[in-house]
Amino acid sequence: MTQDFDPRTGYDANGQMVPKAYDAILLSSFGGPEGQDDVIPFLRNVTAGRGIPDERLEEVAVHYRKNGGVSPINGQNRALLAALEAELAARDINIPVYWGNRNWHPFVNDTLKNIAADGHRKVLLMGTGAYTGYSACRQYREDLGMGLRETGLEGVLEVDKLRQFFDTPAFVQPFIEGLSTSLAEVRAQLSAKNQNDAKIKIVFVTHSIPMSDANAAGPAQLRATASENLYTAQHRAVAEHILANVPEAQGLEHSLVYQSRSGAPHVPWLEPDINDALQADADAGVAGVVVVPIGFISDHMEVLWDLDTEAKDSCAQLGLAFSRAATPGTHHAFVSGLVDLVEERLADANGEALRDGRISVVTGGPWFDVCRPNCCEKRALDGTLRPTIAGVDSEVGVPAP
Numbered sequence: 001m002t003q004d005f006d007p008r009t010g011y012d013a014n015g016q017m018v019p020k021a022y023d024a025i026l027l028s029s030f031g032g033p034e035g036q037d038d039v040i041p042f043l044r045n046v047t048a049g050r051g052i053p054d055e056r057l058e059e060v061a062v063h064y065r066k067n068g069g070v071s072p073i074n075g076q077n078r079a080l081l082a083a084l085e086a087e088l089a090a091r092d093i094n095i096p097v098y099w100g101n102r103n104w105h106p107f108v109n110d111t112l113k114n115i116a117a118d119g120h121r122k123v124l125l126m127g128t129g130a131y132t133g134y135s136a137c138r139q140y141r142e143d144l145g146m147g148l149r150e151t152g153l154e155g156v157l158e159v160d161k162l163r164q165f166f167d168t169p170a171f172v173q174p175f176i177e178g179l180s181t182s183l184a185e186v187r188a189q190l191s192a193k194n195q196n197d198a199k200i201k202i203v204f205v206t207h208s209i210p211m212s213d214a215n216a217a218g219p220a221q222l223r224a225t226a227s228e229n230l231y232t233a234q235h236r237a238v239a240e241h242i243l244a245n246v247p248e249a250q251g252l253e254h255s256l257v258y259q260s261r262s263g264a265p266h267v268p269w270l271e272p273d274i275n276d277a278l279q280a281d282a283d284a285g286v287a288g289v290v291v292v293p294i295g296f297i298s299d300h301m302e303v304l305w306d307l308d309t310e311a312k313d314s315c316a317q318l319g320l321a322f323s324r325a326a327t328p329g330t331h332h333a334f335v336s337g338l339v340d341l342v343e344e345r346l347a348d349a350n351g352e353a354l355r356d357g358r359i360s361v362v363t364g365g366p367w368f369d370v371c372r373p374n375c376c377e378k379r380a381l382d383g384t385l386r387p388t389i390a391g392v393d394s395e396v397g398v399p400a401p
């Protein structure tokens, strides 16, 4: 049993929930279009209320249009859902998995209604973002908070959220294997050009976010003492862990760079952009790069377009050997590790915890089951905070420990 459990908040001094007998799991992701007619309505949902100009929407639409108007993300989530169901069944955990997206069908509000209609009451949300931050964490909490309000299910469904999982073996193991495989491929490409001793660099890449989001990532009391923003710090820790576990990569240079910047040019986002960084690497004598996309759990549009198309083209123009490491997808280590995290949170019908202790291998983890006051806080244009799940917000008045 956890210590210092606080009945006002439902979590202990480590931000850990006491185990509960959840009766449904809700896999929640970004969602994506499944045909040309979906593309613009989908992008309007994504950017609702943020005044993104139409030119920018059309620019992003091009990436989807070239792929038949279809995002790969829904197929990937269907595959993940099936793999999770199989793993739960293999462990005799009899909890159904539902799927609901933030920006496209099946919408999370419709899924909440189905969960309630099927008679479930205690729901564990599994979001597909691995790190702290507004887009990867708090926005899911808000969309569920608003979803419960909009569907009239506040007080009917209890929705808690699985913690962010950047620090778990589930997430990092597939990248360790991916780096190893891609490094061998780059070495083979260079060897074919008789460049066996040429310089190889490991380029870890993640989604850029606005500096203001980066600086607000994580709870205030951790931000106050951190030497850099917690979004970047978590990525750096993941990169170091992956690197340390690939013997063939020892001694190689590495960097952390960013992709998929959007928004107005005068608003500062995390830098450098991967394409600028590749240019600088080529100028510095690098002959080949392994790109490790640690920001994503599967081959989303950002991976297919910004990395496998644009960054790969940059490399071709610069004469750099290139290989992009695999994302977790439905790798067994990822799926079974996610179920391990579910088990961390589960109690049986007698209230007994299924697992003792939390699983974490990367510096900075384990992350909070329940987000602390001010975590990734972002106010609506009218200055108010949106309702959230799985957190205690500043207004609620629970003092930070």
Ligand SMILES: CC1=C(CCC(=O)O)c2cc3nc(cc4[nH]c(cc5[nH]c(cc1n2)c(C)c5CCC(=O)O)c(CCC(=O)O)c4C)C(CCC(=O)O)=C3C
Residues within 6 Å of the ligand: 030, 031, 032, 033, 043, 046, 047, 050, 052, 060, 071, 072, 073, 128, 129, 130, 133, 135, 136, 207, 208, 209, 210, 261, 262, 263, 295, 296, 299, 300, 301, 302
């Ligand atoms: C940190 C982060 C993740 C990783 C965490 C996670 O996985 O949750 C992520 C995932 C994703 N982002 C995605 C797509 C988009 N993100 C956008 C816009 C933005 N993302 C941001 C951040 C992130 N985004 C930010 C700060 C913006 C600008 C402000 C805004 O508008 O919120 C836009 C709008 C157009 C544009 O401005 O480019 C689109 C279309 C898809 C689906 C891809 C597919 O279809 O395969 C996925 C998985």
Ligand SMILES: [Fe+2]
Residues within 6 Å of the ligand: 135
């Ligand atoms: Fe995004």
